[in-house]
Every structure is written in structure tokens, then in C-alpha cells.
Amino acid sequence: MTPFIRIQNISKKFGKLLAVDDVSFNLERGELFSLLGPSGCGKTTLLRMLAGFEKPSEGYIEIDGQNMANVDPADRPVNIMFQSYALFPHMSVSNNIAYGLKRASLPSDEIKARVEELLRLVHLSGMGARKPSTLSGGQRQRVALARALARRPKLLLLDEPLAALDKKLRSETQFELVNIQEQLGTTFIVVTHDQEEAMTLSTRIGVMDNGKLVQTATPNEIYEKPETRFVADFVGDISFLEATVIERTGKYWLMEAATPIYAIGSSTLTSGMKVSLAIRPEKITLTSQSTGHLNEFPVEIEDWAFYGAGTQYKVIGPDGIKLKVYQSHNQPSHANPRHLETGFVHFSPDATIILEG
Amino acid sequence: MHSLLQKFGRLLVIWLPLGWLGIFFMLPLVEMVNVSLSEARRAVPPYNPAFQIGKDGISFQPVVDNYLLIYEYWEDYLWPAVNSVRLAFFSTLYCLLFAYPMAWWIARSNKSLQHILLVLILMPFWTSSLLRMYALIGLLNPNGVINDFLIWAGITVTPIQMMQTDFSIYSGMILTYLPLMILPLYASLVRLDNSVLEAAADLGAKNWDIFRTIILPLSMPGVIAGCLLVFIPAVGEFVIPALLGGPEQLMLGKVIWTEFFRNRDWPVAAAIAIILIAIIILPIVYARYQDKESIS
Numbered sequence: 001m002t003p004f005i006r007i008q009n010i011s012k013k014f015g016k017l018l019a020v021d022d023v024s025f026n027l028e029r030g031e032l033f034s035l036l037g038p039s040g041c042g043k044t045t046l047l048r049m050l051a052g053f054e055k056p057s058e059g060y061i062e063i064d065g066q067n068m069a070n071v072d073p074a075d076r077p078v079n080i081m082f083q084s085y086a087l088f089p090h091m092s093v094s095n096n097i098a099y100g101l102k103r104a105s106l107p108s109d110e111i112k113a114r115v116e117e118l119l120r121l122v123h124l125s126g127m128g129a130r131k132p133s134t135l136s137g138g139q140r141q142r143v144a145l146a147r148a149l150a151r152r153p154k155l156l157l158l159d160e161p162l163a164a165l166d167k168k169l170r171s172e173t174q175f176e177l178v179n180i181q182e183q184l185g186t187t188f189i190v191v192t193h194d195q196e197e198a199m200t201l202s203t204r205i206g207v208m209d210n211g212k213l214v215q216t217a218t219p220n221e222i223y224e225k226p227e228t229r230f231v232a233d234f235v236g237d238i239s240f241l242e243a244t245v246i247e248r249t250g251k252y253w254l255m256e257a258a259t260p261i262y263a264i265g266s267s268t269l270t271s272g273m274k275v276s277l278a279i280r281p282e283k284i285t286l287t288s289q290s291t292g293h294l295n296e297f298p299v300e301i302e303d304w305a306f307y308g309a310g311t312q313y314k315v316i317g318p319d320g321i322k323l324k325v326y327q328s329h330n331q332p333s334h335a336n337p338r339h340l341e342t343g344f345v346h347f348s349p350d351a352t353i354i355l356e357g
Numbered sequence: 358m359h360s361l362l363q364k365f366g367r368l369l370v371i372w373l374p375l376g377w378l379g380i381f382f383m384l385p386l387v388e389m390v391n392v393s394l395s396e397a398r399r400a401v402p403p404y405n406p407a408f409q410i411g412k413d414g415i416s417f418q419p420v421v422d423n424y425l426l427i428y429e430y431w432e433d434y435l436w437p438a439v440n441s442v443r444l445a446f447f448s449t450l451y452c453l454l455f456a457y458p459m460a461w462w463i464a465r466s467n468k469s470l471q472h473i474l475l476v477l478i479l480m481p482f483w484t485s486s487l488l489r490m491y492a493l494i495g496l497l498n499p500n501g502v503i504n505d506f507l508i509w510a511g512i513t514v515t516p517i518q519m520m521q522t523d524f525s526i527y528s529g530m531i532l533t534y535l536p537l538m539i540l541p542l543y544a545s546l547v548r549l550d551n552s553v554l555e556a557a558a559d560l561g562a563k564n565w566d567i568f569r570t571i572i573l574p575l576s577m578p579g580v581i582a583g584c585l586l587v588f589i590p591a592v593g594e595f596v597i598p599a600l601l602g603g604p605e606q607l608m609l610g611k612v613i614w615t616e617f618f619r620n621r622d623w624p625v626a627a628a629i630a631i632i633l634i635a636i637i638i639l640p641i642v643y644a645r646y647q648d649k650e651s652i653s
Contacts, residue, residue, distance in 0.1 A: 051559055052559075053555055053558075072558075073558045073559050074558050074559070074561045074562060078559075079559055079560065080555075080556070080559050082555070084550065086550060086552035086553045086555065087556075088556075088557070088571060089553075090574045090575055099557070099560050099562075099570075100560030100561050103560055103566065147560070148559075151560065151561065
């Protein structure tokens, strides 16, 4: 079976700059896929190629079996929601939403019914006559969404859909967006630089760096099993330890990183190999006394920051190795551990991620 | 002390130009109304002011004879008025048609090119308008550069009559007034967000549709401003038609000039000018009023 959306070996050059470098991935119908990466990584260029505003230098895009190479933006079964929303300022909310329907020359009563339906969908019923300038940021975002959905696109592209909203509104809108996507079953591609947004929204995430798609996986896999140092670092907080492989001992590999560390790893490792060990802050436990766990060593506490639900520590271990440690306040003993100046940390061998090379 | 100085500075910045406008723009206008309501006489000045502050105190004795005179001989003024309004209307229309694509092209160029193009647009203003008109005559004359070239190239045997035609008049008008149309159009087009145009294309609009439904409505303030900037001075224009047009093209500006300098009838000249101002301003006020209505 051919995939619903196939992006095959797409590259885009602007002069000498290679903005998108040989990107391939497929999407199934109804997926909510995020393109995640820092600004300038090429994710927006890729989105613009999907919408048809840029022509790929190499490669091709297929949507529902149809090659998009020579299809104008106006004729693609794709619609885009711009980061700036790009609402038509001189038109009412209803006319904004109806714009694409009128281009399709639908009968006016059908347009009217569809606009009403979309206004209901984005909870803006009764606001149809308003001008965009009289709406709040959140309302404008929903008008933009309704307008982009009006033509029932096979693929909806969303460029930083939540970036212009404040934090509280952003998390509400996130759920709203997922709701609408599930309700309609439309395939979404969201471009974002916000890893939290990508995590909460998507069924799958593609992480981009420097024009390349470096990893495509579910949010859980991206977080727990990053394949490169870039992905590990970009998605969530993490600490790195440079280590040398010593030997295999039973289930685990013994490593040397200023202190002996047991880690879980594949059998491709060999003695003497240099690797990076990555550990998420919440997988490390900080105690005032030694507990005799595996992978335990003494640390000095350099700094801490109170986050309400927990506290983040910066600690320094033997040989100056630096770690970030996050202690949730879910246990009374952890509620106020700030007086510590020295302590012990330990983490399970299963919590480590081994990044080769 | 510092804030006092600032406050004073702010007042100065606002009130100095306002005062200037009041003295040198409003007062002459009031004076012109005054003259138009005065009686003509053979003296210096050649009228008996309706409003006077003199030895006998303040007196105000307006006469409407000048307006009645214009009303009585309305046919003498109607055709120059029609000529002037027609000239202004078509000059505005042609300027708009020429200026829109140019303004669009400038607004869509990259920033550094934009500055160069804008300077080029303004360059004709650096030479005297009269000089430019004589240069145009040099081009369009029966023995001018263009005809010389056409005869040399064998395209025509006898010179083509270009002077003293609508073509020569409107060439001069466009040459003079085009920058006044381009600048406000450019100002409104350059603010157009590219993603708004892309959104229209994404929603299925083709080029003409995008222009009709998005670009034109959003540039309407520039269109209106440009049309006013061209139309208003063009109505009073009489030098360009006099230099480039035939003798049959009598303009209202020329009539006013004749009344002032040949007949030395300042009150009638002032009355014509006042009527002209009223003809121009009333539609604008009406348009503004309509605008406010449609917003609320």
C-alpha cells in the first residue's frame, strides 16, 4: 500500500545554501506529525514546499498518490495556517472563512452552511460579522484554523500555530487543536521549535537539524531513545558524561567516566570505545546520605532553581563532571531539600542513553 | 527643569507649524472669501473690502454681486470648468493606471533597490516643471526628435501631429503628476504582508482574483490619497494645457488668471476660485462621511 503522503529525497537550495538536505518520510492518513527543530533548520522551507510556495531543487512530494511537482498552491489539496495567521484584514470573520469556498465556486447557501459549521467547530459562533482587528489573539488563531480547514484539505500545514499565544492560552489551545484534528481525521503537519508543543500534540515527531531530518519517531521514543546527541539535547533537559567502555558485566556495560558507571547498551559496543552517556535530570535521585545504590557518587550542589512541582539542581561530581538533577516534590522528604550543600546522586543503569561517536 | 524644557519643546513642535498654517494658509483663504464678497473698483487694491478695520471701526458689508455675475454668465464658465474637471479626471485616471504597476514593482523589489527606484521617481522634481514641458515640446514637435526619428526610419513620410493634441497634454500631465500618485500607492503596497497574498493563493485564488479581492482593497487608502494628490492640483492646472494643448482648451485656471490680471477684477476671480474649491472639497467631505458610515 502506498503511503498517504510521501516526501521523497527532498532538497532545497537557496543559492549556495542547502536549506533542506535530502529529507524523506511518509505519513499515514490522519497522522498529526510535528517537524521539530531550532530556527533556521529548514522546517519552514519544507512546509513551504509542501504548500507549493517553493519548488524543491530535488526530490518529489506525493499526496494521496498524486505527484505535486507541477501543481500550483491554489490547486493543491493542501492548506496552510500561517504563523502570523495572515487573516484578510478588510474582510469579516465569515468572509475570511468563506474565501476558499468562494474560489471553489460553491453555491452560496452551501458556503453559508459550511461557514456556520466551521464557526461552531472553533467556538466562534456569532462572531462572523466581526473584523479580525477586533478579535483577541486566540480568536484570530481560531479564525485562521477555520479558514484553513474550510476546503477540507487532505493535508493541513500549521506553521508555529501556538507561538503567538501566551503560555496559558497555548496549553488550552494545544488540546483544542488535537481535539479538532481527531474529530476531523485530517492529516496535520505542525512546524514548531517548541519541543513541549511537539510532544503534546503529535503522534510522531521528525527532528530536523541543519536541513536534515535526524530522527523520526513517536514523542516517547524521541524522549527516551534519542539517536543522536543533537536530538537528546534539543528535546528536554539532559546531561552528558563522556565515558570509555571497559567491559561487559552481566546485563550491563561497565564504563569509566571519572567514576565507574553501569549502563545498558547494545552488543555493538567494544572495550575501549569512547561514548557519550546521556541522562535525563528526573531519572537521577539526589540524597543527603549514601544509599549504596549502583551508579552512586558524591556531588557538590552548585545551584538550584525552584519550579513549584519540583526543584532543579546543578551538581558537580568527581573530576568536575556536571549533572542536572530534577527532584519532584511528590514526596515529603523532597519538599524542601535546598539546605543541602553536598550529597549523593544515583541513577539506574536502565536510565542511561548511550550515544556512540 | 528638563521636563519643563521637554514640555515646551513639544508645544513648540506642535504649535509652530499649526500657527504657520493658520497664518499663511487659513488667513489667505479667509481673505479670498473676503475679496469674493467685495465690490470691484479702480484703485489700489482694486476692490473695496467687505470686511474692514479702519478709522471708523470694524465694518462688514458683503456683496454677492460677483457670485450673481458668475451665475448670470454661467455658460462662459461652464465649459472651462468642464474642461478642467475632464482634464483632471483623465490625468488622474492615466496616472493611476501607469503608477499602480510601477508602485507594485517598487514595493516588491528588495530593500536596497527600492531606495534607488524611489529616488529615480522623485528625480524629475529636481528640475523646473516649465523646463520639463519645453523638453517635451522638443520631443513632440513636428520637427522634434520623435518625428525626425520616424521619418528617418521610414515609418512615416510627413510628421505626425502630436503637439496640440490630447496626447501632448496628457503626456505633460502624467510627466508632472505621476510621482504624486506613485508615492502613496507605494506606501500602501509596501505594507502588504506577503503571507496574506500566499494565504489567498493557498485558498485557491489565481493572480487576477488575488489582485481583485486582496491587493486592490488593501491598497485603497493609497489609491484614494494618490487620486486626491493628482486631481486637486490638476483641476487648477492651466500652464501645461496652455503650452502643450490647442487654443480651444480653455481651463478654469486660465479664466481665473484672465480675471485677475487682464480684467483686474479680483472679486470675480476670487469668487470663481471659491466655487472651484467648493466643487473639489464637497465630494471629498462626502466620501469621508460615507467612509465613517461604513466603519460604524
